[in-house]
Amino acid sequence: MIDFEPWDRLLRQYVDQQGRVDYFAWKTEQPQALGDWLSSQTNLDFPSNCSTFEQLALWINLYNAFTISAILEMYPLESIRPRILGIPNWLAFLWFFQRRSY
Numbered sequence: 001m002i003d004f005e006p007w008d009r010l011l012r013q014y015v016d017q018q019g020r021v022d023y024f025a026w027k028t029e030q031p032q033a034l035g036d037w038l039s040s041q042t043n044l045d046f047p048s049n050c051s052t053f054e055q056l057a058l059w060i061n062l063y064n065a066f067t068i069s070a071i072l073e074m075y076p077l078e079s080i081r082p083r084i085l086g087i088p089n090w091l092a093f094l095w096f097f098q099r100r101s102y
Contacts, residue, residue: 002058006037007065021068023075034069
């Protein structure tokens with residue numbers, strides 16, 4: 001099973017009560033911590049008593065961790081919603097979430 005303690009510790013350190021991530025501090029202080037933790041997670045076996053909701057929570061946490069990791073790799077960036085001449089560039093936005101990273 002995945003040890004989420006490092007992920008939880010990082011969230012408590014770099015995400016405020018309103019859910020805003022301090023990417024600058026995270027990238028400055030611990031740029032490799034999240035990537036190292038994600039790289040160390042190679043066993044995704046679910047315990048036999050793991051409920052559907054627990055499995056969903058696991059996948060949501062991993063999705064969020066991979067998304068934050070991708071943002072940290074590209075930081076500083078103005079937004080994950082790129083614009084061209086003030087118009088949303090939906091193709092670039094979709095590319096950000098569709099590309100295979102892991």
